[in-house]
Amino acid sequence: MAQTAEPLVVLDEVNKHFGELHVLNNINLAVATGEVIVVIGPSGSGKSTLCRAINRLETIDDGSIRIDGQELPQEGKALAGLRADVGMVFQSFNLFAHKTILENVTLGPIKVKKVAKKEAEEEAMALLERVGVANQAHKYPAQLSGGQQQRVAIARSLAMKPKVMLFDEPTSALDPEMINEVLDVMTSLAHEGMTMIVVTHEMGFARKAANRVVFMADGRIQEEAEPEEFFTNPQSERAKDFLSKILTH
Numbered sequence: 001m002a003q004t005a006e007p008l009v010v011l012d013e014v015n016k017h018f019g020e021l022h023v024l025n026n027i028n029l030a031v032a033t034g035e036v037i038v039v040i041g042p043s044g045s046g047k048s049t050l051c052r053a054i055n056r057l058e059t060i061d062d063g064s065i066r067i068d069g070q071e072l073p074q075e076g077k078a079l080a081g082l083r084a085d086v087g088m089v090f091q092s093f094n095l096f097a098h099k100t101i102l103e104n105v106t107l108g109p110i111k112v113k114k115v116a117k118k119e120a121e122e123e124a125m126a127l128l129e130r131v132g133v134a135n136q137a138h139k140y141p142a143q144l145s146g147g148q149q150q151r152v153a154i155a156r157s158l159a160m161k162p163k164v165m166l167f168d169e170p171t172s173a174l175d176p177e178m179i180n181e182v183l184d185v186m187t188s189l190a191h192e193g194m195t196m197i198v199v200t201h202e203m204g205f206a207r208k209a210a211n212r213v214v215f216m217a218d219g220r221i222q223e224e225a226e227p228e229e230f231f232t233n234p235q236s237e238r239a240k241d242f243l244s245k246i247l248t249h
């Protein structure tokens with residue numbers, strides 16, 4: 001583990017194109033240990049690409065992304081290590097359909113981290129308890145509600161003991177009554193000191209849990225501010241326009 005004075009996640013002048021499209025345009029972002037960042041912005045602004053680049057599901061054209069002082073590895077063992085350090089929860093829950101909830105959570109620790117099965121199961125049960133679905137451990141994903149599956153997906157990421165958690169619109173596929181149960185888990189994670197980068201339009205979560213809101217449009221970070229400041233006093237026209245649209249819905 002690198003002991004460095006720099007923030008846990010650092011993006012320096014990161015650029016990425018998809019063909020002609022400049023999807024990440026000179027992104028500079030630093031996230032300190034324990035900090036919770038909410039990323040918002042219009043559709044197509046590059047939010048998912050940003051998350052995927054931090055987890056190296058996407059390559060970048062130039063610039064640098066460092067986690068805990070280490071440049072993102074290109075491939076192989078080091079990349080698997082990075083994936084363990086950087087947990088990711090997507091809009092779709094991506095659980096393994098033919099494995100039980102418990103197996104979904106223990107798989108990574110057993111296969112990647114070589115944790116003994118019994119120990120992995122004990123830790124998994126504790127995590128399932130924490131996200132409120134321990135009583136579902138022996139069911140299959142399809143037997144759970146969307147909100148329960150998403151909480152399992154969070155537990156599965158946490159089982160790898162990540163240094164930072166990325167969430168890409170984790171509640172946007174959920175029925176309204178299930179959104180809060182997932183946001184509540186995320187809010188308690190934030191309050192427990194997890195470093196988090198969260199793409200969401202849930203203002204309540206941003207207000208309650210985020211240290212900073214990062215507003216993206218056209219592949220750029222247009223502005224960043226504390227949530228209250230951003231929501232009540234956005235600076236750029238893009239942000240004002242965006243907020244007027246989402247706040248009236």
Ligand SMILES: Nc1ncnc2c1ncn2[C@@H]1O[C@H](COP(=O)(O)OP(=O)(O)OP(=O)(O)O)[C@@H](O)[C@H]1O
Pocket residue numbers: 018021023041042043044045046047048049050
């Ligand atoms: N694999 C790809 N190939 C080509 N273009 C892509 C690819 N992935 C994303 N894009 C384009 O890059 C831009 C940014 O996409 P991205 O998914 O990062 O936006 P987003 O901010 O997450 O949007 P949304 O709010 O709709 O999820 C979009 O114009 C998208 O069409």
Ligand SMILES: [Mg+2]
Pocket residue numbers: 047048049168
């Ligand atoms: Mg997206």
